[in-house]
Amino acid sequence: MAGPIRALRRRVFTPDISETFVSTRGFHDKGPEARTVLETVGSSFLAGLSSAAGARRVTDVDADLADLPTRFRGFAYEGAAMGFALVDTLTPTRPWRSAAFLAGPGDPHIYMAYVGIGWAMARLPRPLWRRAAAAATDPLLRWLVLDGYGFHQAYFRTREYVIERRPSRPFPWPPEGPxxxxxxxxxxxxxxxxxxxxxxxxxxxxxxxxxxxxxxxxxxxxxxxxxxxxxxxxxxxxxxxxxxxxxxxxxxxxxxxxxxxxxxxxxxxxxxxxxxxxxxxxxxxxxxxxxxxxxxxxxxxxxxxxxxxxxxxxxxxxxxxxxxxxxx
Incomplete structure (x- = not known):
C-alpha cells in the first residue's frame, strides 16, 4: 500500500499549478518575460513539493529535479523541504525525513530548505509547529524558517499581509523567542x-x-x-x-x-x-x-x-x- 499512500500524499499536499499564476494571485503583471520567470519559480517549487510528498527515499528528489533549469532548481529544493516537513508532521511515525533531507540532498540548498520548512508551518496548526520544525536545529539559520512563513502568508493572503499591511506583532516561534x-x-x-x-x-x-x-x-x-x-x-x-x-x-x-x-x-x-x-x-x-x-x-x-x-x-x-x- 506504500505506493498508493505516497500518491495520495502527493495529490493532497501539492496545490494546483494554477495557484502560481500571476492572474490567479492577482499580482501586478509587468509583462510576458517577468511573468514567465515568476510563474516558473512557482511551478518549480511545486515540482519539489510533489517529489518530496511522494518520495520513497529522500534521495529520490535529486533524480526528480535534475532536469530543472539551473535558475529555478533552488526553488524546487525549497518546495521539497516543505514536502518532507509536512510528511514528517502528519504521519504517526518518528519524524526523520526532514533531518535526512537537510543532511543529504538538501544540504547544498540549506538556506532554501530552511525557508521551505517555514512554508510547512504556515499550512499547519500552531500545536504542530514544533514537530514541523524539529529538523531546523541550526541556531543561526533557523530564523530563515520565519522568512518562509512570512513569504507564504504574503503570497497566499496578499490582501491581508501586503495590501492591508497587517500589523506586525510578536511571533510565537521559536518558543524561546525573542x-x-x-x-x-x-x-x-x-x-x-x-x-x-x-x-x-x-x-x-x-x-x-x-x-x-x-x-x-x-x-x-x-x-x-x-x-x-x-x-x-x-x-x-x-x-x-x-x-x-x-x-x-x-x-x-x-x-x-x-x-x-x-x-x-x-x-x-x-x-x-x-x-x-x-x-x-x-x-x-x-x-x-x-x-x-x-x-x-x-x-x-x-x-x-x-x-x-x-x-x-x-x-x-x-x-x-x-x-x-x-x-x-
Missing amino acids: AAYAARVVDQGIGRATWFVAGSDPAVAADLIDAFPAARHQDLYSGAGLAATYAGGCTERELRLFLHRSGEHAPFVAQAAAFAAQARQRAGLVVAHNELATRVFCGTSVAEAARVTDELLPARPAPSGLPAYEVWRQSIAERFRAHVGVGR
Missing part, C-alpha cells in the same frame, strides 16, 4: 513575497513597501532585495531604481543580495542575473558577496543580546554601506 525579533524576520519574508506581488516591478514593489509603517521598511526592503537577486525578473536599470528607492535601507538590500549570492554559490546554481544583481546592489561579484557572508559569521553571542542572525545581517550591511553611499 518574539519581537521573530516578527521582524516574518517581515523579511513578507518583503521577499512583495517582489512577487509587484510582478518584479521595482517601482510597484517600493510603493507597496513605502505604504507600511516606517519601522518595518528595513526588513521589507531587505526581503525584496533578496528576491530581486535570487529570483530576478528585471533589468539593470530596474535594479538600480530599486536600490535608489530603498534609500537609507540600501545597505540591507545589499546584505540580502549577499545572502542570495551565498545560497546560489553553495548550491552551484549561479546564473547571469545573480551576477548582475550583486554588482548593482553590492558592487561586487557573487563569489565576493558570498565570501563576505562567510567572513562575517558571528563567532560568539552579541553583548547587545541581539540574535546572532541579526548581528550577522547588520555586519554584512555595514560592510556594503560605502558602496550604496548611505551615511552612518
Whole structure:
C-alpha cells in the first residue's frame, strides 16, 4: 500500500499549478518575460513539493529535479523541504525525513530548505509547529524558517499581509523567542513575497513597501532585495531604481543580495542575473558577496543580546554601506 499512500500524499499536499499564476494571485503583471520567470519559480517549487510528498527515499528528489533549469532548481529544493516537513508532521511515525533531507540532498540548498520548512508551518496548526520544525536545529539559520512563513502568508493572503499591511506583532516561534525579533524576520519574508506581488516591478514593489509603517521598511526592503537577486525578473536599470528607492535601507538590500549570492554559490546554481544583481546592489561579484557572508559569521553571542542572525545581517550591511553611499 506504500505506493498508493505516497500518491495520495502527493495529490493532497501539492496545490494546483494554477495557484502560481500571476492572474490567479492577482499580482501586478509587468509583462510576458517577468511573468514567465515568476510563474516558473512557482511551478518549480511545486515540482519539489510533489517529489518530496511522494518520495520513497529522500534521495529520490535529486533524480526528480535534475532536469530543472539551473535558475529555478533552488526553488524546487525549497518546495521539497516543505514536502518532507509536512510528511514528517502528519504521519504517526518518528519524524526523520526532514533531518535526512537537510543532511543529504538538501544540504547544498540549506538556506532554501530552511525557508521551505517555514512554508510547512504556515499550512499547519500552531500545536504542530514544533514537530514541523524539529529538523531546523541550526541556531543561526533557523530564523530563515520565519522568512518562509512570512513569504507564504504574503503570497497566499496578499490582501491581508501586503495590501492591508497587517500589523506586525510578536511571533510565537521559536518558543524561546525573542518574539519581537521573530516578527521582524516574518517581515523579511513578507518583503521577499512583495517582489512577487509587484510582478518584479521595482517601482510597484517600493510603493507597496513605502505604504507600511516606517519601522518595518528595513526588513521589507531587505526581503525584496533578496528576491530581486535570487529570483530576478528585471533589468539593470530596474535594479538600480530599486536600490535608489530603498534609500537609507540600501545597505540591507545589499546584505540580502549577499545572502542570495551565498545560497546560489553553495548550491552551484549561479546564473547571469545573480551576477548582475550583486554588482548593482553590492558592487561586487557573487563569489565576493558570498565570501563576505562567510567572513562575517558571528563567532560568539552579541553583548547587545541581539540574535546572532541579526548581528550577522547588520555586519554584512555595514560592510556594503560605502558602496550604496548611505551615511552612518
